[in-house]
Amino acid sequence: MVAALQSAIKFIKDYKAENPTADKADIQGAFCRRFRPTKIRSVYVGGGYAIRFSEARTGTFSNTVLSLFALQMRDAEPFVVAVVRPRYVEFLLANSTFLKKISHSSRELRTNNIGSSGNRVGEFRVWMLANPRIS
DSSP states (O other), rough: OHHHHHHHHHHHHHHHOTTOOOOHHHHHHHHHHHHEEEEETEEEETTEEEEEEEEOSSOOOOOOOOOOHHHTTTSSSEEEEEEEEEEEEEEEEOSSEEEEEEOOOOOOOOOOOTTGGGGGGGGGGEEESSBBOOO
16 A cells, blocks of 8 residues: 555655646646546545545635545545645545535534535535645
């Protein structure tokens, strides 16, 4: 599991270094061609880890990553957010242990009721990640 994740991260870093103008779509495409992960919505799963590609053009990153329900489904393995920036790719470990702030619009959000009702699952969003970075 760890070796597969390290290999994926190295590939992404090397690809960006060799293709400095590569954006999220370019890097994501190269990653998919090389590793053939299973895509589940916007998450790529393979080799005992999950990865989600995001893009940030400024110094800060606080985009919505994915719903808490989706994160909960992959929380038993390393979940990495690859933040594609203009000059490099930043890797953030995003498992629920590392969540710093959660925004929600439901009064029914509880630890035993992450999904609430079926039509409200998408309302729970991860807004910020703590600082654990992996390289």
